[in-house]
Amino acid sequence: MSEIPRATHAAAPGLPALGQHEPPLKGVRVLDLSRVLAAPFCAMMLADLGAEVTKVEHPKGGDQTRHWGTAIHGGERTYYLAINRSKQSIAIDFSKPEGAALIKELARESDILVENYMLGTLERYGLGYEALKAENPRLIYCSVSGYGRTGPSAARPGYDSVIQAESGLMSITGEPDGEASKAGVPICDITAGMYATQAILAAFVRRLRNGHGEAIDIALFDCTLANHVSVAANALLLKTPPGRYGNSHADIIPQGLYHAEDGPLMFHVGSDAQFARFSADVLGLPELAHDPRFIDNDGRRANREALDEIMSGRFCTRSRHEWLPLFRAAGVPAGLVQNVLEALTSEEATAREMVCEIDHPTAGRINLVGSPLKFQEGSLAPPMAPPLLGEHTDRVLAGRIGLDAETIAQLRAAHVIY
Template structure:
């Protein structure tokens, strides 16, 4: 489902790019949605059993669709196709013939078993960009092993640095390895599209969750690699900056990050304790880290006398980063978040907006996530299948389509 021209008469950035989304769960669908948001024509292929995230609820927003699924599958046409059958693989061949990009996260060897090895894909469709997303990659000691987001967080060491200092290792509260892998995959595809303009050839874009999670270990990874210092859990505090932590105000929690000496002196001045700015224990960031406990003992009782809105307003006015710690609901209802169009609605679907704001060729949210197989007939017709061929595929159970036949919508 590509996009039309914007208000200025410009096509979106990825207009004319055709993407086949063979992926499920999170990283792949998010990648394909990002491409779709910026104008690519994306067809999502679901097996008859459906993408399992349709069942990941509550909450649900329809008889077979979870809120989870809707967050990563907008702006896509949807075809329900059984790829395990020879007839389904024949349809896949036709879909690949029209695609610029294919995104998949099958278990290692699945495509090859169906007759689509990396070499066969490259030989048959030399301009095709093949984006593969896996848990551990396909080679190395763990190559081919299955992995979800939390497995990648644990394996990479990410969980070991998340949580309170005296607490247990914790999974980050969002599926960060999956989501950043989706972003990396999207970035890799864009790089490959740029390279194709020069070489005329596609290539394999290979991403995996563990590589992503390892890449997110900064600043703990350079601390270990350059100085042998292993990462430790610091709660909301920063391992190399102080003060940089959550604090309790009189009416709730705030986060304050004074990243340099000037910001620190402005902070303590607002708190009515300017002398702390000249205290030799707190003179530099190195000093403040050395005496972090004493520093927070000075700050916490003072911060506790403030209402969070007043304190963060006064600090921000002086250039000191600070904010109330919002709940998810507070953030999504916030006036600034809404002003940035980070909450959108289309056809009854509400979701987060597009974070990359292109001023000349902006992305857009055009269609809600589609029911499974909603566009099967439309997609097959676009491949040149006639009514008899489509009826044969439907009768065999190779494809599924709800409702009555229609050649367009």
């Protein structure tokens, strides 16, 4: 049973017209051959946009994140639930020839494939870009890895924390006199997933014009270098390694965390006009805006310690809830330092519908973070529960590639599927 009967399905050359309020990727099929975070995050964004995303997992254990984080009622774990909403799960062992044949069939009638295996892994099973391009020339094949598919580190595994170190991100994060520090979330993974989504959508638009697929190569290392923006420009143009500024800013002064009488608040002054309002209407010290040391941003940057001493002495004289209305009235951005649960349950998060309630088959009704994408004319797909391992195997194999119940049972008995 090494051969699976070849199905006749193929990715449609076009897509039906959308209704005004339908999700923009309705009718687009995504084959998600990815695990852990960056690439699954990309596939989840595509699902939010309306694509039909089929997540392929190994029958033994599935995605590693099914075993990370804390288990909630029903056994599913928080890490997996965070990045796999609105997908279908099929469990296929493609190290077996029958399993690889199933993946080829699914790729033949998919529009997009997302993967993050080690260099050469999928090629060994006949599932690399060139092999699947021969099956489906319109396929958009996106590979996400630590260091890309070319270069001296292409064969290395890539993990967010190590990328944060090697990319220079840790060197600019933390207090000036403290140790280098990583970010509190896996920001390299998250932004790589965003860049991957952007590249896929661009390739999809290109395919609408010329009918051809594409191979996309996204590296966490590359994406994190791109994230340095002005810090990278300072390093390259000034030939000086940037330092750490803690909660302050390398270039824009004043910005930072300051302690009021009852706790910390964070604010950002972005222009000389804002500084004048900040000095007069917030601090009640209008003379600061005319002080030669602070009259423009260059002066404030050169004299940041002197300005910091003045502001620190002033802020400790009132509570945060006395200071914040003054910031608001002056049009200077400021806010309280909240913990994550406070932020997720805040009035702002509620108004923006950033937490969604989802019915889960084993956990019951659960709350998860929703998509930040908002459309006026279109819509997102309604959020669905992250799937159980192999929850949709039979449905997909029967509905997408036409396997009958007997063939599916034989594949399950041979441990090709779960």
